[in-house]
Amino acid sequence: MNLLPGFDDILAAAARIAPYASVTPVLRSAALDTLAGAELHFKCENLQRGGAFKFRGACNAVWSLDDGQAAHGVVTHSSGNHGNALALAAATRGIAAHVVVPEGAVRAKLAAIERAGAILHRCAPTQAAREATCAEVQRATGAELVHPYADTRVMAGQGTLALELLQQAPGLDALITPVGGGGLASGVAIAAHGIDPALDLFGAEPLGADDTAQSLARGTRVTTVVPDTICDGLRALVGERNLDALRTHRVEVITVSDTETIAAMQLLWSELKQVVEVSSATVLAAILKQPQRFAGRRVGVVLTGGNVDLQALPW
Amino acid sequence: MNLLPGFDDILAAAARIAPYASVTPVLRSAALDTLAGAELHFKCENLQRGGAFKFRGACNAVWSLDDGQAAHGVVTHSSGNHGNALALAAATRGIAAHVVVPEGAVRAKLAAIERAGAILHRCAPTQAAREATCAEVQRATGAELVHPYADTRVMAGQGTLALELLQQAPGLDALITPVGGGGLASGVAIAAHGIDPALDLFGAEPLGADDTAQSLARGTRVTTVVPDTICDGLRALVGERNLDALRTHRVEVITVSDTETIAAMQLLWSELKQVVEVSSATVLAAILKQPQRFAGRRVGVVLTGGNVDLQALPW
Incomplete structure (x- = not known):
């Protein structure tokens, strides 16, 4: 059960979930484009059933x-x-x-x-x-x-959002997702490169749970990280197979501090008008932290979820 | 300049603004449908250029x-x-x-x-x-x-959102907008009845600025109301011509307290995942206050804007 899905598995998943899952919209913001110096296409999985890509x-x-x-x-x-x-x-x-x-x-x-x-x-x-x-x-x-991320069927399902995004916003140069256990990032990598092998793939990871960045840097899975981040959706250690997929698909991981993520979260709320959870904001934080990697490019940005406690906002 | 626009003016406005304005999405929420006992189709003008239908x-x-x-x-x-x-x-x-x-x-x-x-x-x-x-x-x-609401061209422009909504969500039974100066409500009424004269039209107005409800009840424009509401977008007194249009199109106004509106605002944020300003939430507050008027029906719900100060939320 822990093998990586193939592109065909993701196509099959898309057909399988079509009667039940929402085709979530892709939103834009002129203000955020200006801020980033890039063309950002936000895939709004906060609008998925249950409020998340899961x-x-x-x-x-x-x-x-x-x-x-x-x-x-x-x-x-x-x-x-x-x-x-x-x-x-x-x-x-x-x-x-x-x-x-x-x-x-x-x-x-x-x-x-x-x-x-x-x-x-x-x-x-x-x-x-x-x-x-x-x-x-x-x-x-x-x-x-049904494991949250170390499951072929789950990874294949998560990958379907990349099929949709590349259809909704054709001609993207790059794509970025948050990285936690890696189920989303690996599913998206396999799906995206199945359509366009030239696409540059990025992951955004909290500095306080940067086991994936460390693992990619050392060439071996680091399991000693004790997560310390406000991003509750990204505290899991990356799975072995998920890490393999990230390596194969040359996914570059950018780490961001919680402070940077919270600032990006406020921008997504105030400019894109989307309620997204803090883990989702790591992607915009990463783009704003390393703008030279995205400058002038068309970038797909995956907003993973919008389940927040309005009584306990982090600002 | 203060004459009401005709349906033709609204069609012309739609063509005129098409190169510049966004076709905003219509979103749904299973949780809000259950709560309301109706099928709610939210026209998201918080995603319009500038963050509002204006x-x-x-x-x-x-x-x-x-x-x-x-x-x-x-x-x-x-x-x-x-x-x-x-x-x-x-x-x-x-x-x-x-x-x-x-x-x-x-x-x-x-x-x-x-x-x-x-x-x-x-x-x-x-x-x-x-x-x-x-x-x-x-x-x-x-x-x-260019007056904010007592202007034919402005009313015609606001009406274009109803053309879009009725195309995006065909077969609506009813439609509700907030009421302030009445430019939106009257433009929408003329547009909506131009397409479907059988549509039931509603307005939502803060109790603390209920000059429109009072004016419709008395049959004459009431100008003595001193606005006292948190809904800063709905403090203007209804315009003379705007009121005529609401009467002609049998728009029923439902008044809601600020407390009801703030509760509805939180629901729109937590369930629909949309950042909307407090004035926008009057419409959901009105539906939840008088559910018998909407029960089992397909309702178009206009969310007017999403420009909020995240540092000063009303809860």
Whole structure:
């Protein structure tokens, strides 16, 4: 299950999720173009079902199951957008979704996952407890594990947004996504180079969780980084296969501080008029930090999600 | 100049502004549909050039001038979205824009108007001073006055958004806009009924500036209301001709409290993921306040603008 998807898998995923996922709009801002000195085409996955790109991967995984497998439901461990996306995706097929959530997870997010129809399983807030509880649910129910990023079907699903973006904004020179576990970045890399192998690919990573940048620099996967960043969607260590894909597709990672990201988040809200979560703003922060890499070019910019707590804004 | 536009004027305006104005997207939210018990189609004028629908009217006015008139430029009094829109519209034609602004206007808004290329003229913060200064600028420069709402060309321009919306979301049963001076509501009414005379039209007005609701109830224009509302875009008294149009087109006005509007604003941010200004949220507040009027229907909902100060949110 941990092999990288091929371009064909991504095309198949696009057809599979088409009845359920939104074709999200691509928005522009004259003010942001001026600021960046580049032509920015924002792919607004904050407007995707569930408010994040995660629905694409979860939906592809759910609809990849044969009827026998599907009858046992799906399971994952995630208190964030992936858990919510899997619940929504399972609902489109009328099957059970089990979501393992650590004690201490944000109550509003758990409520959203429950509203989407999932069965919550609480566990201690450690990686070991998550995995053990997940395995337990699998044994008890026969549910299929859908990992947030180290899953071929999930990566293929995330890649579909690049197919859409390159159709909506033809002739792009470069494309940038945030990097966390790498499911999005690798899916997008395979999809984008399947259409245009000359496209320059970039990733944006928080300085406080820069394991991908370190791994690419050293040529081997660095697993010693202890994430310390406000970007809650980008704290996961990059997966082994995801890292392989980033290397193969020559994805350059630009690191940004939380302060730079928060400033970029405010720009996306005030100029693009889009509510995006802090992790999404890393991409604009990266462009504004290293403008010479993007100057005068047509750049696809992936805004990953818009699930925020309006009572706890970071400024 | 204060006659109402006809449907033909609105069609002509649409052709006139097409090279400059954005065709703004229509967005949906499953969560908001569930909450309202209706099918809501949000016309996102927060994504219009300048961040508000006002660009449509200003642009139509600027490009309605013959070359001789245009050479002398345009003038208006507005420290808000109309001033900014007129500056942007004048720039598309390469002519001067004079904007009369009262002392005490929000510095950020004035900076935006100046950035858009306008010449600012300061005056005392009274209606009399605004009009006197405007007249002075007209005498000195020969500039054409473009009033924010009591102007046929402006009303025709604003009406173009209804043409777009009815094309993007065919088969609507009802349509709702905020009501301030009435330029938007009357332009939209004329456009919408030009396409579908059976459409039910609604306006949303702050309780603290409910001169339109009072005027329609009494059958005569009420001018004694002293505006007291957080909705800074809706403080103007309804214009005489604008009121005529609302009456002719049987526009029903629903009044909402600022508390209801702020709650609706948070829903638009958190569920639709759109940054909209507080005045824009009156429409959703009105739908949620009187759901029986909209239950089970397909409703066009006009979100007028998204120019907000992120450092001074009303919650």
